[in-house]
Amino acid sequence: MPQLTRAFIKISFIYLLAALLLGLLLALRQLVSLPAFLTAAGPVYFHLFLVGWLTQLIFGTIYWLFPAANPPRPRAEKWLGWTALILLNAGLLLRVVAEPLATLRPGTFWGWLLVVSAVCQWLGGFAYVAVVWPRSRERTRKRRRRSQEAV
Amino acid sequence: MPPLSIWFVRTALLYLALGFTFGALMLSNKGVPYAPELWRLRSLHIEILMIGWFIQFAMGVAFWIFPRWWQEPRRGDERGAYLAYGLLNIGIWLVALPPLLGWAEPIVTTGRMVEVAAAIAFATHIWPRSVGREG
Amino acid sequence: MPPLSRWFIKTALLYLVATFVTGVLAVLDPPLQAIPGSGRLAIIYYHLFMLGWVSQLIFGVANWMFPVRSREAPRGNEQVGWASYGLLNGGLALLLIGEMLRAASSGPAALWLIVLAYLALLLAGLAFVLNTWGRIKGH
Numbered sequence: 241m242p243q244l245t246r247a248f249i250k251i252s253f254i255y256l257l258a259a260l261l262l263g264l265l266l267a268l269r270q271l272v273s274l275p276a277f278l279t280a281a282g283p284v285y286f287h288l289f290l291v292g293w294l295t296q297l298i299f300g301t302i303y304w305l306f307p308a309a310n311p312p313r314p315r316a317e318k319w320l321g322w323t324a325l326i327l328l329n330a331g332l333l334l335r336v337v338a339e340p341l342a343t344l345r346p347g348t349f350w351g352w353l354l355v356v357s358a359v360c361q362w363l364g365g366f367a368y369v370a371v372v373w374p375r376s377r378e379r380t381r382k383r384r385r386r387s388q389e390a391v
Numbered sequence: 392m393p394p395l396s397i398w399f400v401r402t403a404l405l406y407l408a409l410g411f412t413f414g415a416l417m418l419s420n421k422g423v424p425y426a427p428e429l430w431r432l433r434s435l436h437i438e439i440l441m442i443g444w445f446i447q448f449a450m451g452v453a454f455w456i457f458p459r460w461w462q463e464p465r466r467g468d469e470r471g472a473y474l475a476y477g478l479l480n481i482g483i484w485l486v487a488l489p490p491l492l493g494w495a496e497p498i499v500t501t502g503r504m505v506e507v508a509a510a511i512a513f514a515t516h517i518w519p520r521s522v523g524r525e526g
Numbered sequence: 527m528p529p530l531s532r533w534f535i536k537t538a539l540l541y542l543v544a545t546f547v548t549g550v551l552a553v554l555d556p557p558l559q560a561i562p563g564s565g566r567l568a569i570i571y572y573h574l575f576m577l578g579w580v581s582q583l584i585f586g587v588a589n590w591m592f593p594v595r596s597r598e599a600p601r602g603n604e605q606v607g608w609a610s611y612g613l614l615n616g617g618l619a620l621l622l623i624g625e626m627l628r629a630a631s632s633g634p635a636a637l638w639l640i641v642l643a644y645l646a647l648l649l650a651g652l653a654f655v656l657n658t659w660g661r662i663k664g665h
Contacts, residue, residue: 241593246662253655256581260651264644270637289576294445295407297584305456305591307392335418342422354422358415365411369404376400378392445580446542453583456591458527486549500553507546514539521527521535 241304244321248300251329255292259285280343284336291361292332299324302372309374317371324367331360392455395472399451402480406443410436431491438487442506447479450513457520471516478509527590530607534586537615541578548574565629570622577618577647585610585654592661602657610653617646 241249262285269278303321308314334357342350392400413436420429454472459465466472485502488494527535552567561567589607594600601607624639 241662241664243664246664249662250659253659256651257648257655260644260648264641264648267637267640267644271634271641286572286576290440290445294576294580294584298445298448305452338422339418351422355419358418358422361418362411362415366408369408373401373404376392376397376404378394378397441575445575449580449583496553500550503546503550503553507543507550510543510546514543518536518539521532521539 244318244325245300245304247325248296248303251325252293252296252300255288255296255332259288259293262288276344277340280340284339287332287335291328296325296328299328299368302375306372306375307377310377313374320367320371324364324371327360327364327367329364331357331362331364334360393466395469395476396451396455399447399454399476402476403444403448403451406439406447406483410440410444413439434490435487438483442479442483442486447476450475450479453517457517459520467519468516471512471514475509475513475516478505478512482506482509528601530601530604530611531586531590533611534582534589537611538579538582538586541574541582545571545574545579562626562630566625570625573618573621573625577614577621582614585614588654588658588661592658593663595660602661606653606657610650610657613646613650613653617643617650620646 262281265274265278266281266285268274309317334353338350338353338357342348342354413432416429417432417436420426450472454466460467482502482505485505486499487502489496489498489502548567548571551561551564552571555561555564555567589601595602620639620643624636624643627636627639630636
């Protein structure tokens with residue numbers, strides 16, 4: 241497994257546990273008194289699960305399993321891949337903190353942090369699509385064999 | 392990667408880019424409100440990412456990597472998987488667009504039914520391929 | 527494909543179909559009011575999708591395809607793997623029952639059931655992560 245894959249997958253595992261723990265706290269909130277911060281954390285639960293766990297695990301696995309781009313561009317891929325990892329996680333962590341606080345205190349600095357979070361996650365997503373798009377292809381050997389058969 | 396998987400994966404990547412764009416617009420608008428009507432993208436954002444990205448991507452990769460038979464056709468009867476691709480992508484838009492454009496609710500129901508048909512078509516193809524080495 | 531992965535993947539496929547069927551019911555039922563507890567169908571749809579289908583599929587495929595841990599225990603501790611399967615599906619079943627009860631009555635029993643469900647799901651996640659962490663490695 242490449243280093244980038246290992247980083248994506250290990251981080252995704254942490255998000256899985258964080259999401260389930262938050263799910264537990266959100267369920268407990270109905271029964272016992274918990275900080276107000278948690279009352280506005282519903283969307284955070286879904287995004288920890290869907291972006292932090294599922295999307296990042298998929299990103300890591302794609303980078304490992306998909307055939308290399310043709311022509312190969314390992315340096316550009318590595319750079320874009322790490323950029324995607326950093327931006328996605330920076331954006332998601334900012335969201336975890338800023339979204340409940342911006343909901344509780346609208347019109348404050350926390351709202352602007354949400355904008356930064358949105359931009360980071362958007363750029364991270366696009367950086368990853370740029371890595372994967374050329375790698376979703378047939379293996380060259382197979383394609384060559386098929387074109388020879390056609391001749 | 393077989394051609395159908397390339398179609399599944401690339402379509403899923405397009406949905407990922409689109410879904411992230413809508414998500415970023417809504418999230419920034421939640422932080423600093425500038426266009427309240429952006430909230431109407433919510434159904435599109437959810438449908439595009441949940442069905443268009445996650446499910447479509449999983450189907451594409453499963454079609455590619457699941458165990459193959461020893462004899463041709465190595466992936467068995469592929470028609471279920473092709474049908475799933477078509478149905479899934481029709482269903483997504485039938486579900487996602489009506490709330491945005493104010494279309495009638497029965498269109499959403501039809502879209503969901505088309506998605507059920509896609510899931511059944513794909514399950515029929517992949518179920519026999521979920522096997523161990525002993526077959 | 528090892529038996530545990532086959533169980534994970536085939537169960538995930540059943541949940542995929544269940545997800546879409548619930549999606550249909552969530553749209554159809556509000557005007558009809560035919561299903562008791564249908565007020566929570568939308569949230570049930572998300573649980574089925576996120577836990578029943580995608581997470582379960584990932585658990586199964588990771589158990590099958592990730593690099594082996596060692597010659598003696600290629601897929602980690604098999605019993606822990608089966609525990610994660612049992613806890614995930616047990617937790618999900620409790621969660622679904624809890625959500626339906628919650629829509630039907632306002633008592634705390636349903637809420638406690640949901641708490642119990644999340645505890646089981648958290649343990650399932652822990653079992654999976656602990657059993658798989660050592661398999662995330664280079665050559």
